[in-house]
Amino acid sequence: MSLDDFFHDETFFGDYTFKNSPRAIKRFPFPFPEDDYMYSVNMEPHVPGRPGSVFEHTFDVDEHYVAEMRDRARVLRDDPLRCQSLPHMTLAGWDLLELIMESFARDYPQWFSLTKSGNQWHWINRPLNIDQKFTFLDESTLPCGPMEYITRQAQGDFTLQDQRNDNLWIEAGMVTTQADWSLDFDIGMSFHEWHAPVPKAHEMGVFDRALKFLLQLQHGAPVRRFNWTMTVDPLLDTSPENYPKWGPGKTTLTKENIGQRQHLRVELQTLFRLPRSNAIAFPIRCYLCSFEDLVTQPKWARRLHRVVRDLPDELATYKGFIRNRPLMVDYLSQFDDGAPTSPGWWPDE
Amino acid sequence: MSKTDFGPSIKSRPVYGVLSPRPGSSHLIVADGEGGAAVEALFAQAPEMKAKAHLIYIPGANGTDMSTAMAALGAGQYNRAPTYASVRSRIVKVLGDGHMGLQVYATGTESLMGQVQRDAMEAGLPHDAVQTEHRGSLARRVQCVHCKGITENVTTDPFVCSHCGLNLFVRDHYSRRLAAFQGVNIDAEDPGEVPPAEERFK
Structure with missing residues (x-):
């Protein structure tokens, strides 16, 4: 299969030509293991999963890779503040570059290669047509800082957290596919500070437990969890900065178009301890799937209906879909016959 | 003039104390x-x-x-x-x-x-x-998340960004680096539908 056959030529903006293939629908990381949802720390070891699933490799490179990287470049052209790194975070950026290059080259040798001779590295990224020789740990040999360089070539947002004073500090990031939070505002904050706007979870102790857990995170033992929200149209850049541009789209959903335009937005969040800097890398990978594609899996259709219908108002408000919830429940109810669903989130075979 | 009693604090908001003399040069x-x-x-x-x-x-x-x-x-x-x-x-x-x-x-x-x-x-x-x-006023310094301009002495919610003119509500989210709360457009989804401004930060 040639590169052009695998990677879609599509957009996440304007005419929104993004589309999941039948294979991508089948492997969509549906985030609800049960028929209801409430916050939890829900972390598990990030170990290789089923072949073909989004967990098969350390980083999932899928059919949307090339188009997502084009979209990232577009967002950065419009707003360079989406990528920032405080001066002391450069070493963590190199750690991240190494992690991604080694993982990509190991897991996708048909697309990426990395050869090393001491600190002289040679990186080839065939899908994006990049051939780069550089000196590891020498910033002057790359066209931009190491975090920016590698995250322009990797799907998902990335933040880097420094660890000191028994806390984590968000001090670098590449954030162009975010669910309504601002790196430019949050950079420099401690763990509880940057989570301040999340309702309920503080009182439940979720962040205290999560921080305690993450401070102990070991190199070589990454973990993962899901998060989710809803997005109208396959727009990756749902930033607060651009909310006046994308917010109005939420008001144009109808019974007729909701199946195509309403998307479940799932974040596969992974956490890696980095070896030199002792920082934590936090990739936040966004997957989108339209309601009409989701309901092709009967189990997901039933369960999504129940989760959306029963979610507390406070969470539906925070996740930004309270105004369209009645329309969503109405649409999804057509596909819920009340039958029980099997445990876990894999689609029924 | 009494000291201010804040309600339960949001997690990103600093905690203030009472000045006390410390030995110093x-x-x-x-x-x-x-x-x-x-x-x-x-x-x-x-x-x-x-x-x-x-x-x-x-x-x-x-x-x-x-x-x-x-x-x-x-x-x-x-x-x-x-x-x-x-x-x-x-x-x-x-x-x-x-x-x-x-x-x-x-x-x-x-x-x-x-x-x-x-x-x-x-x-x-x-x-x-x-x-x-x-001491004194609860007026806030608020950064517009859209244009990045900072409006000083915000006492009402919502308020109009002094830079770009958007109607903003004040999100309970505070950045020490910017010394500012976050302001977010309140009528993005329904342009012109702005609730009356309430004096929240007198």
Whole structure:
């Protein structure tokens, strides 16, 4: 299969030509293991999963890779503040570059290669047509800082957290596919500070437990969890900065178009301890799937209906879909016959 | 003039205390509006610190002006400034020139204290090296997340961004680096449908 056959030529903006293939629908990381949802720390070891699933490799490179990287470049052209790194975070950026290059080259040798001779590295990224020789740990040999360089070539947002004073500090990031939070505002904050706007979870102790857990995170033992929200149209850049541009789209959903335009937005969040800097890398990978594609899996259709219908108002408000919830429940109810669903989130075979 | 009793704090909001004299080689004291009363209380506890004190006072945006009383306190150096922005370069110089043992005190509005903490952090002091005491107005300093402009002395919610003119609500999210709360467009989904402004931060 040639590169052009695998990677879609599509957009996440304007005419929104993004589309999941039948294979991508089948492997969509549906985030609800049960028929209801409430916050939890829900972390598990990030170990290789089923072949073909989004967990098969350390980083999932899928059919949307090339188009997502084009979209990232577009967002950065419009707003360079989406990528920032405080001066002391450069070493963590190199750690991240190494992690991604080694993982990509190991897991996708048909697309990426990395050869090393001491600190002289040679990186080839065939899908994006990049051939780069550089000196590891020498910033002057790359066209931009190491975090920016590698995250322009990797799907998902990335933040880097420094660890000191028994806390984590968000001090670098590449954030162009975010669910309504601002790196430019949050950079420099401690763990509880940057989570301040999340309702309920503080009182439940979720962040205290999560921080305690993450401070102990070991190199070589990454973990993962899901998060989710809803997005109208396959727009990756749902930033607060651009909310006046994308917010109005939420008001144009109808019974007729909701199946195509309403998307479940799932974040596969992974956490890696980095070896030199002792920082934590936090990739936040966004997957989108339209309601009409989701309901092709009967189990997901039933369960999504129940989760959306029963979610507390406070969470539906925070996740930004309270105004369209009645329309969503109405649409999804057509596909819920009340039958029980099997445990876990894999689609029924 | 009583100290402010804040409701349950959001997680990103700083916690303020009460100024108390600490031994030091010099003292930088920055106050605005009703914060002047906290300076009076501080000096009353430790009159010996006055000679080594550099006091900067900014009349409050709400009209409170204690500058006559401040000038009469007997600080070694006294400066009255119209706004924080006007006196910022002076504060940055004092912080940069400060020797070991410089004590920093900030009192008055959250905006004033936040900016002193931000400038102290930028000068290399840890953020908790600045003693703070809230007095007077609850007016907020708010950054528009859309245009990035900062509107000073916000007392109502929603309010109009002084830079781009969007109608913003004040999200309970505070950045110490910016010394500002976050403002988010309130009528993006229904342009023109803006609830009446309520005075929330008097």
